[in-house]
Amino acid sequence: MTTDVSSRTPRPEHGETRWLDAEEQRAWRAWLYSTQLLQDRLDRELTRATGIPHTYYEILVQLSETPGRQMRMSELADRCLSSRSRLSHAVSRLEERGWVRRQECPEDGRGLLAVLTDEGFAALEAAAPVHVEGVRTHLFDQLSPQQVAAMRDIGETLLRHLDPS
Amino acid sequence: MTTDVSSRTPRPEHGETRWLDAEEQRAWRAWLYSTQLLQDRLDRELTRATGIPHTYYEILVQLSETPGRQMRMSELADRCLSSRSRLSHAVSRLEERGWVRRQECPEDGRGLLAVLTDEGFAALEAAAPVHVEGVRTHLFDQLSPQQVAAMRDIGETLLRHLDPS
DNA sequence: GCGGAATAATCAAGTGCTCAACTATGCTCC
DNA sequence: GGAGCATAGTTGAGCACTTGATTATTCCGC
Numbered sequence: 001m002t003t004d005v006s007s008r009t010p011r012p013e014h015g016e017t018r019w020l021d022a023e024e025q026r027a028w029r030a031w032l033y034s035t036q037l038l039q040d041r042l043d044r045e046l047t048r049a050t051g052i053p054h055t056y057y058e059i060l061v062q063l064s065e066t067p068g069r070q071m072r073m074s075e076l077a078d079r080c081l082s083s084r085s086r087l088s089h090a091v092s093r094l095e096e097r098g099w100v101r102r103q104e105c106p107e108d109g110r111g112l113l114a115v116l117t118d119e120g121f122a123a124l125e126a127a128a129p130v131h132v133e134g135v136r137t138h139l140f141d142q143l144s145p146q147q148v149a150a151m152r153d154i155g156e157t158l159l160r161h162l163d164p165s
Numbered sequence: 166m167t168t169d170v171s172s173r174t175p176r177p178e179h180g181e182t183r184w185l186d187a188e189e190q191r192a193w194r195a196w197l198y199s200t201q202l203l204q205d206r207l208d209r210e211l212t213r214a215t216g217i218p219h220t221y222y223e224i225l226v227q228l229s230e231t232p233g234r235q236m237r238m239s240e241l242a243d244r245c246l247s248s249r250s251r252l253s254h255a256v257s258r259l260e261e262r263g264w265v266r267r268q269e270c271p272e273d274g275r276g277l278l279a280v281l282t283d284e285g286f287a288a289l290e291a292a293a294p295v296h297v298e299g300v301r302t303h304l305f306d307q308l309s310p311q312q313v314a315a316m317r318d319i320g321e322t323l324l325r326h327l328d329p330s
Numbered sequence: 331g332c333g334g335a336a337t338a339a340t341c342a343a344g345t346g347c348t349c350a351a352c353t354a355t356g357c358t359c360c
Numbered sequence: 361g362g363a364g365c366a367t368a369g370t371t372g373a374g375c376a377c378t379t380g381a382t383t384a385t386t387c388c389g390c
Contacts, residue, residue, distance in 0.1 A: 017297055018298065020297060029320075032320075033246060037327040039200070073338070083379095093376090108337090108338080109384080110337065110386065128182075129182040132184055132185060138327065142322055142323055143322060148189070154312050155192070157312065158199040162199065238370095248347085248348075250347080250370075273367090335386105338386095345379105348375080356368095357367090360361105
């Protein structure tokens with residue numbers, strides 16, 4: 001990143017900026033570009049083949065894996081790494097497709113349950129093979145077992161820092 | 166992903182789907198969530214501190230690193246992993262801020278050059294330390310040198326497959 | 331049990347992105 | 361030298377997401 005800038009601005013404020021060296025820049029760019037391209041590719045292929053964008057897919061997956069195929073809106077948002085507002089919008093659209101339905105929550109009058117419908121489950125069943133095949137083709141097929149292990153290790157290390165939940 | 170579904174749909178069409186086993190699912194989710202959280206975090210911190218979202222930042226960086234601080238729109242789009250349309254919109258907004266300006270291209274009457282202005286360069290200089298500090302804090306400070314090397318290796322491996330340019 | 335803070339979810343306005351259509355210029359080849 | 365096609369870039373409509381405000385309900389201390 002920013003080689004031009006880094007060579008020109010030693011930056012006085014609260015201590016020197018800890019600029020990235022050439023190695024770090026390469027690592028950072030490789031990571032940034034590969035994640036970007038992989039996510040774009042998977043989302044595009046899934047959307048083209050099934051009409052379901054990855055954000056919606058993730059919601060359906062989370063619901064499908066929960067007992068009763070239902071979940072409180074907030075918890076669903078957390079699991080999808082989504083804001084409440086975004087999830088609310090997304091569930092509205094999934095409701096229009098008939099894949100999810102909102103239900104009042106018995107234990108908490110403020111809350112709502114998002115419930116996966118049979119149609120929603122069927123849509124997920126149809127989309128899952130496409131998605132999994134994409135992940136395999138563009139990720140696992142490209143990496144050695146050692147690389148996969150390292151990827152998981154790095155991911156979990158970062159998660160402990162970023163999402164200590 | 167999709168444990169529920171994978172146990173129920175052996176899927177006949179063009180051969181069996183190559184489902185992910187438990188290890189692969191953990192690796193995939195760790196990767197997916199960590200990349201998502203890291204990008205969200207970096208973008209949020211940069212935007213809050215400087216008013217520059219990461220997509221704009223990337224455009225400014227690319228221009229700053231090029232001789233003459235100018236580049237053809239298409240090439241800029243490619244380097245930013247952006248569609249032409251998206252870049253066109255983005256450059257329009259950067260123009261409103263006075264950070265970039267469009268200039269006719271001498272060699273090709275169809276083409277335009279995006280030129281980084283002095284104000285744009287100054288904005289980048291102000292934002293760069295914030296961004297770099299974020300990358301260091303949330304990424305490099307969390308990982309061992311071996312993990313950094315592995316991250317780069319994995320990223321470059323995936324790039325060869327996804328973007329064989 | 332009542333007043334006030336906290337929580338669940340939605341909504342409205344503004345911004346960014348995607349897709350497809352469009353303009354304008356350059357290229358080819360007869 | 362003009363027809364047809366390719367390339368560069370923009371535009372507009374519509375969807376998605378963000379932020380901050382809003383409504384409704386619950387929790388808590390007294």
